[in-house]
Amino acid sequence: MTRPPRTRPTLEEVAALAGVGRGTASRVINGGEKVSDRARQAVEQAIEELGYVPNAAARALVTRRTDAVALVIAESEERVFGEPFFAGIIRGIGSALAEADRQLVLLLAQASQRRGGLDHWLTRQHVDGVLLLSLHDDDELPDLIRAHGLPVVVGGRAREDLRSDYVDVDNVQGAELAVGHLVERGRTRVATIAGPADMVAGRSRFQGYVAALEAAGLPLDERLVVRGDFGQGSGERAMRELLVRAPDLDGVFCANDLMAAGALLALREAGRRVPEDVAVVGFEDAPIARSTLPPLTTVHQSPEQMGRAMVDLLLEATQAPEASRPGRMLPTHLVVRGSS
Amino acid sequence: MTRPPRTRPTLEEVAALAGVGRGTASRVINGGEKVSDRARQAVEQAIEELGYVPNAAARALVTRRTDAVALVIAESEERVFGEPFFAGIIRGIGSALAEADRQLVLLLAQASQRRGGLDHWLTRQHVDGVLLLSLHDDDELPDLIRAHGLPVVVGGRAREDLRSDYVDVDNVQGAELAVGHLVERGRTRVATIAGPADMVAGRSRFQGYVAALEAAGLPLDERLVVRGDFGQGSGERAMRELLVRAPDLDGVFCANDLMAAGALLALREAGRRVPEDVAVVGFEDAPIARSTLPPLTTVHQSPEQMGRAMVDLLLEATQAPEASRPGRMLPTHLVVRGSS
DNA sequence: AGTGGTTGTGGGAACGCTCCCACAGACCAC
């Protein structure tokens, strides 16, 4: 085991040690077609001996690829790091990229640098594609990036009409699942605490609620619909209002777990038993769903899987930039706990 | 406004358009010394007109710098993204790097890839330095990376004897602040719920507790010391035990806010009034400190500032790799709320 | 008019890799 030289070995040195040409050595390292076994072994041994590692910059210069992918987080960091959902996505992205031998370049798009620096960064030919995490309806960032000719995949589709590739949880299907479950449990007066109308997740989950009622032959009653803002407090208030508006309700589908947790509080306060009097189902399978009283039945979504899907889609996009790809909708499944 | 050509403009094209040599154009873009105003303006206009952006790979190839910094997260991602403390650090790192025109490459060092891929990644001459976020005492990663000749800065010093550059909160000073405050409030029987002995934060905060008692001329009473594991449950249990061991205590310094929150629960359960009977101080100023009953007096640390300090230190290290730098200890301050 | 400095400039060389073309040699069929 000789000490590696001060300066990093080059491909040329590897080739010299192996007694082959630079081209052959390169062929061994990459695809490796049309190389004799003798040459291959010699090169591999030389690499081992010198501790050779290819210089990424030189490679990028000629291939015009960097094997790096940017993750642009357009949310406030508070939120991104605070919500376990985002953390899961990032974990999925991280491991999928590692498997594909790509690097993850993290860009925190604070309001400050957003307009100015961001496009500049991205054009620097520093990354092969961009993953974008954002929920805001009015975000023009995806279009902006695409204008630079970089493939983009958006996580958590911002608008229904978004032209970029995107990956999202199948909110409609998940909501149908939840409401269908309540119906199966014999509930006929199923209310919903819906999410904000200006977020896709809010709209789609409500859409699923409507569809499931229709499928079950139940009428859509406006008194059974209240909107919240995805916060726990809003769930609590919404539930109180529902109890006033429709005291005879026997099931509630909440557009997320936090609001469901609030609803449970309001129900207990009102003396309604869960699930005997009112069954409650949430959406998200957030950690809190395990610690509510009773534990919350909810629609499970896998953020990690979502991250992986984003990476898959982006890698496809880098290979066939022009091809049009359908948005990826990830299936959900129901986790039945004590509240239904 | 002419449409930019399909292929990105090169420095040579900029120079040609400006009617100067390649060298002069390069000089304008970088440091920019010894360039006539005439030439400078011509080049700047050409850059504007062509929408020129330097090719990072080509630059990295010759300068042997990438202007990118890796952030290696050796914790479980659950934890990193879950704790607001980490989120703050990352935010600080992100903005400090953006200001310094550096990129942030995020490496999630899951156990799986840790041994195998990591060193390989880092040697690829893909980053100029490494920021490491970890709390484990026995982590050999910093040494490993330094062996590759890459500057490393550790956030949240792992061991007192760590040879790497590091940035950490001044835990001793913070604990002294907290205990000193309790003493000022007239408390003479001040207990502590200490952190684990195998973490620097645990040891140092206890050390500060001891020092503050001594400074106040109060005796160190072993009955007033219980160790927890930084979890809320352990704080609750520790408090119960303290009440048994030393019913006459009138102040408690908890090594973090979560344990303090647990302690508050145990105190209420035991019928002790806070702060009248027992004053409680935490450490961290985590979000929970605002929502305990009563709101928690605690030692505030700024994770964002810590992230920035890590970046500062790393940039220094890349400029003077051999120079030895003292560890950076960040000051804390007390936030007085209702519990004291 | 000659000498010496300063300021600004152009362009060759090099960074370490991949791409690609030319070519040696083995093998086969006529």
Place this chain on the structure above:
DNA sequence: GTGGTCTGTGGGAGCGTTCCCACAACCACT
């Protein structure tokens, strides 16, 4: 023997920068 195809192979060219050296132009001074 000649011509053709097919494997492997070596190495030139080029990717887009920065670094550096040579040199021109100009301004003093002797």
